[in-house]
Amino acid sequence: MLGACSWRRPTSVADHEAVGGFAPSDAETVLKVGNSLNGRGWGDLCQDDPLAETWRTARATDGDPVVVVNGHGSPADTLLLASAPFEVLDGASVLASTVAADRIIVYASSEDENAVKTVSSAVDTYPDPAAPMEVVTGPKEYRAAEPTMAIEAIEGNHRLEARLRPPGPERVGLDGRPTLVHTPRTLAHLAVGLREGIDEQTRVMTVRGDVDSVATVELSETQTLSELVETVGVDGSFKAACVGGRFGGITRDLDVEIGVEALNNANLGTDGIVDVLSDARCLVEFVGQRASFAAEENCGRCVPCREGTSQLASLLRNVYDSEFDARAIAELERVMATSSICVFGERAGRPARTAIEAFPSEFEAHAEGRCPAGTCLEPLEA
Numbered sequence: 001m002l003g004a005c006s007w008r009r010p011t012s013v014a015d016h017e018a019v020g021g022f023a024p025s026d027a028e029t030v031l032k033v034g035n036s037l038n039g040r041g042w043g044d045l046c047q048d049d050p051l052a053e054t055w056r057t058a059r060a061t062d063g064d065p066v067v068v069v070n071g072h073g074s075p076a077d078t079l080l081l082a083s084a085p086f087e088v089l090d091g092a093s094v095l096a097s098t099v100a101a102d103r104i105i106v107y108a109s110s111e112d113e114n115a116v117k118t119v120s121s122a123v124d125t126y127p128d129p130a131a132p133m134e135v136v137t138g139p140k141e142y143r144a145a146e147p148t149m150a151i152e153a154i155e156g157n158h159r160l161e162a163r164l165r166p167p168g169p170e171r172v173g174l175d176g177r178p179t180l181v182h183t184p185r186t187l188a189h190l191a192v193g194l195r196e197g198i199d200e201q202t203r204v205m206t207v208r209g210d211v212d213s214v215a216t217v218e219l220s221e222t223q224t225l226s227e228l229v230e231t232v233g234v235d236g237s238f239k240a241a242c243v244g245g246r247f248g249g250i251t252r253d254l255d256v257e258i259g260v261e262a263l264n265n266a267n268l269g270t271d272g273i274v275d276v277l278s279d280a281r282c283l284v285e286f287v288g289q290r291a292s293f294a295a296e297e298n299c300g301r302c303v304p305c306r307e308g309t310s311q312l313a314s315l316l317r318n319v320y321d322s323e324f325d326a327r328a329i330a331e332l333e334r335v336m337a338t339s340s341i342c343v344f345g346e347r348a349g350r351p352a353r354t355a356i357e358a359f360p361s362e363f364e365a366h367a368e369g370r371c372p373a374g375t376c377l378e379p380l381e382a
């Protein structure tokens with residue numbers, strides 16, 4: 001999927017044609033590949049699930065389908081839009097042909113200016129797309145990447161709220177039409193899979209945090225988090241990793257394969273972002289900041305997320321006042337995970353829960369007035 005990055009001119013039609021790009025595919029072949037591919041990233045309607053069944057649903061639903069390329073928020077998706085836009089647009093075009101869509105929308109954050117500029121140029125020069133293509137930008141807020149909130153942003157709604165499901169966007173989406181929302185990673189996997197076959201599944205992942213240099217790399221799903229982190233090097237002594245993006249899981253153990261099943265079995269996230277944490281990091285402060293972010297950035301529509309994130313941030317601040325209630329945090333996280341209406345609320349409590357499971361002594365030390373990392377002397381801001 002990253003083969004084009006830095007090796008081909010991003011908007012060169014000739015460079016992309018030279019590797020077999022722009023080739024049409026029949027619907028049955030596309031659906032066959034879709035049976036063996038899972039959606040990538042939390043902004044994908046089919047995250048971690050096979051794609052083809054959702055495509056069949058959209059195709060069979062009344063109304064003209066829409067294909068949305070959700071490039072909002074993920075470093076890997078932004079990289080593909082900026083460096084390999086034709087791979088992404090190829091996937092979108094063959095999907096549009098398969099489901100008989102009459103519109104392809106590339107959606108990205110307004111702050112990703114380089115990616116927006118590059119993919120806009122690629123859209124203007126893309127030869128014979130299966131449906132008209134356009135680029136739409138949305139607000140920079142993290143929640144704007146959630147599939148139904150992405151649809152809200154494209155429709156021009158100023159207040160972004162997650163939509164209740166069912167029905168899902170594949171039945172009732174943009175302007176009431178069946179809508180497929182996939183990330184650039186998903187569509188690039190589709191395009192390259194159609195062109196070159198899928199002998200081995202790979203994952204495109206970004207490693208950041210306490211590292212020598214931030215990088216987005218592609219590895220086989222059978223490789224481990226340890227091999228992933230080794231590609232960048234740790235700035236200091238390794239302590240833990242937050243695996244799965246903003247609301248990923250905290251782990252000490254890097255001997256876990258990066259495939260979906262292995263990550264889920266380890267209570268980690270699959271969003272394709274790994275934050276490396278060195279010994280200089282305070283875990284209580286780290287997860288407290290993520291809980292506070294969730295409390296401030298949630299859409300406010302459902303009670304479990306709106307109230308749960310606020311209560312979680314409060315429970316973590318209480319640790320600094322010698323009140324550490326692990327059971328209350330675990331129960332709150334369970335309620336949020338099982339009753340929120342979108343993945344924002346479902347996952348917002350995961351960093352705190354997994355950090356307590358992996359580092360209980362750090363939380364106990366803070367309740368006793370000590371920060372083992374020596375960096376967290378004052379309570380978190382309210």
